[in-house]
Amino acid sequence: xxxxxxxxxxxxxxxxxxxxxxxxxxxxxxxxxxxxxxxxxxxxxxxxxxxxxxxxxxxxxxxxxxxxxxxxxxxxxxxxxxxxxxxxxxxxxxxxxxxxxxxxxxxxxxxxxxxxxxxxxxxxxxxxxxxxxxxxxxxxxxxxxxxxxxxxxxxxxxxxxxxxxxxxxxxxxxxxxxxxxxxxxxxxxxxxxxxxxxxxxxxxxxxxxxxxxxxxxxxxxxxxxxxxxxxxxx
Amino acid sequence: xxxxxxxxxxxxxxxxxxxxxxxxxxxxxxxxxxxxxxxxxxxxxxxxxxxxxxxxxxxxxxxxxxxxxxxxxxxxxxxxxxxxxxxxxxxxxxxxxxxxxxxxxxxxxxxxxxxxxxxxxxxxxxxxxxxxxxxxxxxxxxxxxxxxxxxxxxxxxxxxxx
Numbered sequence: 001x002x003x004x005x006x007x008x009x010x011x012x013x014x015x016x017x018x019x020x021x022x023x024x025x026x027x028x029x030x031x032x033x034x035x036x037x038x039x040x041x042x043x044x045x046x047x048x049x050x051x052x053x054x055x056x057x058x059x060x061x062x063x064x065x066x067x068x069x070x071x072x073x074x075x076x077x078x079x080x081x082x083x084x085x086x087x088x089x090x091x092x093x094x095x096x097x098x099x100x101x102x103x104x105x106x107x108x109x110x111x112x113x114x115x116x117x118x119x120x121x122x123x124x125x126x127x128x129x130x131x132x133x134x135x136x137x138x139x140x141x142x143x144x145x146x147x148x149x150x151x152x153x154x155x156x157x158x159x160x161x162x163x164x165x166x167x168x169x170x171x172x173x174x175x176x177x178x179x180x181x182x183x184x185x186x187x188x189x190x191x192x193x194x195x196x197x198x199x200x201x202x203x204x205x206x207x208x209x210x211x212x213x214x215x216x217x218x219x220x221x222x223x224x225x226x227x228x229x230x231x232x233x234x
Numbered sequence: 235x236x237x238x239x240x241x242x243x244x245x246x247x248x249x250x251x252x253x254x255x256x257x258x259x260x261x262x263x264x265x266x267x268x269x270x271x272x273x274x275x276x277x278x279x280x281x282x283x284x285x286x287x288x289x290x291x292x293x294x295x296x297x298x299x300x301x302x303x304x305x306x307x308x309x310x311x312x313x314x315x316x317x318x319x320x321x322x323x324x325x326x327x328x329x330x331x332x333x334x335x336x337x338x339x340x341x342x343x344x345x346x347x348x349x350x351x352x353x354x355x356x357x358x359x360x361x362x363x364x365x366x367x368x369x370x371x372x373x374x375x376x377x378x379x380x381x382x383x384x385x386x387x388x389x390x391x392x393x394x395x396x
Binding site for chain 1: 238239241242245246247249250253254263266267270271274338339353354356357358362363378381382385388389392
């Protein structure tokens with residue numbers, strides 16, 4: 001093998017100029033030992049990447065986010081609050097992790113309102129299913145039983161005119177937006193019902209909703225109207 | 235984008251880097267928290283238009299080094315096998331090849347700090363040698379030699395046989 005180990009490492013790390021890199025590639029085709037050495041380096045890199053990748057997929061702990069994202073105290077949907085919220089960025093949902101748990105046939109691993117799964121996957125998006133979808137379809141924020149398993153907090157239209165609804169339940173809080181007859185889960189956080197985190201999670205959700213709003217939240221009458229028309233975009 | 239927003243976006247990656255350095259999950263988040271606090275305090279030192287991620291990684295890494303030195307002096311928190319390995323230099327030689335097959339955490343724990351941080355930056359976080367050298371404030375040749383030694387040890391312990 002005519003290549004220095006340092007050159008090989010640099011090759012695998014993408015640090016070589018194109019010319020040298022191509023020369024090594026050509027050489028490796030006719031040199032099994034060289035090819036094996038490259039494969040060994042790549043395998044190590046892949047193993048490390050795979051080992052650490054899930055950490056970046058974990059939801060960022062609230063104590064860290066809270067240092068950077070001011071939490072709204074109450075459900076404040078005033079214009080000022082919406083403007084302020086738009087400037088803040090919310091952690092995207094970690095679809096990778098959620099999708100992976102779906103693929104594995106696991107529930108979210110949270111407290112159950114199982115058996116019927118409340119989330120499903122369609123065309124690469126995570127959507128509401130079962131009792132959650134039903135609540136989003138039918139339940140009115142203005143008129144819901146106090147012991148409802150899923151509580152609708154706010155209904156509003158986002159800047160694309162889609163109807164969106166924020167909800168809370170024992171195992172999952174989030175925001176679903178109506179698209180192609182489905183409720184896409186645009187935000188999802190682990191439900192915190194009955195814990196000290198309830199407040200934090202509630203205000204986080206409210207702030208996220210405020211940031212998405214295209215106009216004021218729906219009042220009772222418009223909400224009912226929208227529901228009766230099947231949440232079709234106006 | 236606002237400074238805080240950019241930092242929030244960085245957090246998932248920064249937590250990964252911190253986990254690689256500190257190894258323990260809650261120590262790693264403590265490290266992130268300290269880094270965020272430091273960053274907010276020294277915000278004025280960050281030059282708009284330069285890379286916030288490199289700056290943040292540098293802060294995190296320096297805080298971790300300070301912490302390691304402090305605990306090292308007190309002689310606590312350093313597991314015995316770590317200490318032995320570091321005294322023994324590249325250490326892994328006395329461990330049979332492939333002993334830690336599949337145990338990435340275990341293998342990483344065998345690396346001296348200065349190799350582990352380079353491995354994290356280049357092999358996990360995907361930084362170029364030049365960028366890693368800037369973050370660590372060492373010459374690029376130091377990055378490549380530490381990386382080579384770290385790699386050899388990991389391959390040996392994880393049994394990445396050719």
